[in-house]
Amino acid sequence: MVLLPPVEPMLAQAAEAVPGPGVLRDPAYEQKFDGHRAILFTLAEPGGRVLLQTRRGSLVQDRFPDVVAAAAEQLPAGLVLDGELLVWDPEAGQLSFEGLQRRSAARSRSAATLAARLPAYYVVFDILQQDGTELLSLPYRERRRRLEVLFAARSLTAPWTLCPMTTDVAKAREWLENWTDVSGVEGLVVKAMGQRYVTGARAWTKVRRRDTTEAVIGAVTGTLTRPQLLVLGRHDEAGRLRAVGRTVPLRPEQARQVAEHLAPADPGHPWMGVKFAAAWGSRDILDAILVRPDLVAESSADRAIDRGGVFRHPLRFSRLRLDVTVEDVPGFGAGPTAAAG
Known part of the structure; x- marks a missing residue:
């Protein structure tokens, strides 16, 4: 044949x-x-x-x-x-x-x-x-x-x-x-x-290959008391918080850990009015809630990253990094580079 x-x-x-x-x-x-x-x-x-x-x-x-x-x-x-x-x-x-x-x-x-x-x-x-x-x-x-x-x-x-x-x-x-x-x-x-x-x-x-990496939590889906997944960002050279990806859905114990530290967004959040794609290249939009961008999430990511520094596949949340600040997070475009410590 x-x-x-x-x-x-x-x-x-x-x-x-x-x-x-x-x-x-x-x-x-x-x-x-x-x-x-x-x-x-x-x-x-x-x-x-x-x-x-x-x-x-x-x-x-x-x-x-x-x-x-x-x-x-x-x-x-x-x-x-x-x-x-x-x-x-x-x-x-x-x-x-x-x-x-x-x-x-x-x-x-x-x-x-x-x-x-x-x-x-x-x-x-x-x-x-x-x-x-x-x-x-x-x-x-x-x-x-x-x-x-x-x-x-x-x-x-x-x-x-x-x-x-x-x-x-x-x-x-x-x-x-x-x-x-x-x-x-x-x-x-x-x-x-x-x-x-x-x-x-x-x-x-x-x-x-998966690497441990850090990013700032800028928004969540679900609610502040029961977050479902995290929308992550990094700061560019001008200091603007840029979205770099989203996590897979959180496990119940992870959601509880994150919820304990989430705070609603203050006026002037850098993502006010921004819409987030449900997946890389998708036209579906996440129903996201903005949060105060002062928490650092440690996640694992694969090597599929576009030239602008956006992760094409969902990241896997590991834990909050309460021991580091948002200034310790790699900059936008840095790829899967882990933060100090």
Whole structure:
């Protein structure tokens, strides 16, 4: 059977720690990049086209003409690859999720201009079809071998990158600790070497690096006596309190701890009239209550942070830091940097 879009990608479920050989039989560890999942097709039909499919099944090849041109020139027909789209921002000198968002939303007329300014890259971690033959039933070990042969035989370079992989759990843990300091690398994906590719199944494991960090509580949802989640902020260079994210819902004991110290906002709160999105990129609005911004929350955060310093995923509240002041909190844009003490 020849694979054609839409193809449901195989997915991963989250875990807190890196599973070793005692938990997963014959594991392999890949670096997890903070991009957009995409399946690439090089069709074998006459005048074969290149298609790029998102995780949800939309076709977006018109928004990435640089990747399409490179695929048409460098890749054989009848190929289906699974990977991650990334974008490089030359001015910032790093990978840019915001640039990727702009590329993904571009109309075809502006796509070429954006491609020149914000070039795209494709990190390949799986091969689903080769020479028109579907490979889903092959074990990951064999699919990975074929990917490595493809990259070597074609001498593939940018915009193509073969996702780094290791079977050494110690090396994987080192990647999680050190490589995630690099912009665009957020953790690991763990697979079994004997595992076949099951479309739509959440059968891989993802482990994101999480860091302890501090921020100011500027608003809550729920009530002052029973807060449900916290809206967090940091001060910018001008001294303005800027929203940087929200927490996951508080556990009952956490809500009681926070409620003991909350105070209603004084007149002139810096967020007066501000609306807060329920999630990063969402149009849904939180029903938030402003509070006096003098409490510091310690939370854990992953590495998904936009260039402006906003956490894209909810933080996990750990405790109040009654031993530090808001002046001790990292500034807006500092990322997941812990405060002193």
